[in-house]
Amino acid sequence: MHLSSEEINHLAELSRMELSDKEKKKFGEQISSILDYLDKLRAVDTKDVPPTAQVTGQKNIWREDEIKSCDEATRKRLLDNLPEREGDLMKTRAVFG
């Protein structure tokens, strides 16, 4: 298995990560060799085997859809972590256009 440069570019885009050409080459080779290792699963017969996503056996746990507030110190710490803000609002770039 060898990932093409198009595939690596696509993965970098899906991952939302800007990579240098050197990084793309290195990660491409390393991920290709990991994928070769993962191919060993093909040898396992999984016909009629149900998938396991989690192991507790618990089913959906529901709660009321209601707002739970936090104390002022927690609120302040959350807001203080914003990279850019206007008052108590998070500031970012336009999503459309």
Place this chain on the structure above:
Amino acid sequence: MIRCFDDSMKNLTIKQVHGGLVKKKFTCEKLTQYYLDKIKKEDKKINSVITVTADLALEQAKFVDRKIAMDEEIGLLEGVPCLIKDNILLAGVPATAGSKILENYIAAYDATVIKKLKEAGVIFLGKTNMDEFAMGSTTETSYFGPTHNPRDIKRVPGGSSGGSAAGVAADFCVFALGSDTGGSIRQPASFCGVTGLKPTYGAVSRYGLMAMASSLDQIGPITKCAEDAEIVFDAIRGQDDKDSTTVPNSRFQIPDSKKIRIGLPKECFGEGLDGEVHARIREAAMKLAEAGAEIKEISLPHTDYALAVYYILMPAEVSANLARYDGQRYGLSVRDRAVNLFEIYAKSRGEGFGNEVRRRIMLGCYVLSHGYYDAYYKKAMQVRSLVKRDFDKAFLDVDFILTPTAPMVAWKLGAIVDDPLTMYLSDIYTVSANVAGIPGISVPCGEAHKMPVGLQILGRPFEEKNILNLAKEFEKL
């Protein structure tokens, strides 16, 4: 086993700290200062602590001392100093997870385990170094530089909870918390010669633990002995509204001392296992047999595939969980050179994440992407069922499974840092427990090549008490 000295503050266990405080052999402030001084003086060589919380620790210690001075009763963990892995949130204190992207992040709230430890009166000395976002087996992927093994500073402490394991081994604290997604508590405990417990999935709340692979992550204690692991585990476990995968207390099994049938899986004693490590594990099994345990060889046929399952499911979950680091709400945000929103994402993440994290995010995107989902992700979930069935079947015949914790002892720093696949193979005996969700502990069992060897004891889900009892018995042999 670590020897304890009665009349000093060296290598104290939890009960020894409690006894010392109650009998007024030392004050909590003096004890706390002892650890803070030790960290200041000796951690330059080890690099196990990223953030020291001296002010918080001393303030907490004075509070405990006031209670003792007024002859108020104190709990077993009250006044016991600890270190916390830096991916667990302690409100108002930096939480970096060993990453550049969170270099300046201050935790907004307490993780549930922290809330519980605060209620128990535990003293927080600081936050420990770790592989970036818990991805790695050596603590070398940390943005803050590698941690060194206190037993030989030229060697790695293991990972990803390397700072926590090294901190306990260097006696910078009484105990530490780590997190274990594929072996990240047990493997560093093994490499540093201390005890590390990975609880059953669902035993301990993950609220406030930075998510790596949500179906595999568990928080657990790293300690100087099995008794301490039990005390800390009892303090942090339990159902939590904020983590719906936690289970009610009724699921935990009451210890049964008659159960001592032990299985040695033949798949864990083959190719790739260091000869001296193998010998120590066989000797440990012999000792347990002489003490009355029934030892038999068993088979876990899908063991060989568990690592491949892990390296599909884990990166897939990683790629989804780490999508939250978007340069918008917290953490590194590269804005000056970004012309639009996409570029803020791509530059913040490209520059904020290290190599191992970026590798795993890309691998995760690959196995989840259109056209590959069935071949990788779905297939891995199916083989996960088979791995779990192996354990279910084995535990009909035996009560415990013994394996080496890792196939080798701690290696030299820098030896395999750019060879991810070889590094991944050091998790081969530990990942199965995460894939199947069962509990496991690593306890010291002698040395190989002059470095500590860890014995891994696995048990049925929610049978931590039985595992801990066996570990306590083993320490006495």
